[in-house]
Amino acid sequence: MHHTHSAHTVGRILFGLPLIVFGIMHFTKLEGMTGMVPGFAPGDSFWVVLTGIVLIVAGVGIVAQKFTREAAMLAALFLALTVLFVHLPNYQSNMPNLLKDLALLGGALMLLSRYPKHSNE
Numbered sequence: 001m002h003h004t005h006s007a008h009t010v011g012r013i014l015f016g017l018p019l020i021v022f023g024i025m026h027f028t029k030l031e032g033m034t035g036m037v038p039g040f041a042p043g044d045s046f047w048v049v050l051t052g053i054v055l056i057v058a059g060v061g062i063v064a065q066k067f068t069r070e071a072a073m074l075a076a077l078f079l080a081l082t083v084l085f086v087h088l089p090n091y092q093s094n095m096p097n098l099l100k101d102l103a104l105l106g107g108a109l110m111l112l113s114r115y116p117k118h119s120n121e
Contacts, residue, residue: 008114012062015107019059019075026052038085054078062111069115076108 026033026048034044041047054074061071079101087098 011107012065012068012111015104015111016059016062016071018104019055019062021059023052023055023057023059026055036086038089051078051082069112069117072108072112072115076105076112079105079108 030045030048033048037044037047055078058071058075058078061067062075083098083101083105087094087101091098
């Protein structure tokens with residue numbers, strides 16, 4: 001096994017596992033997270049549950065390396081929307097989460113670039 005291949009595998013798993021945990025936290029900390037939903041989006045808890053499911057599905061796909069491209073796209077979309085609509089409006093008080101999600105967005109985009117459109121993985 002090449003070192004770059006094993007580094008990619010470890011990196012992919014280390015990227016996907018926190019997504020799963022963050023998704024689970026959307027359910028275990030539902031009440032606290034509803035306050036983070038932007039005011040223009042009705043049904044606060046609906047969005048927290050939906051995005052929790054999105055994170056779990058994306059994380060499982062990335063870790064299991066099944067539909068990895070689609071999972072990385074899903075993660076990137078979620079992270080981009082979260083940065084734009086949740087963190088940027090409150091960037092002064094929420095800088096650590098803004099930076100974390102920007103870094104995760106970068107990771108999702110790098111992962112996405114590793115899987116071409118017509119890959120079987």
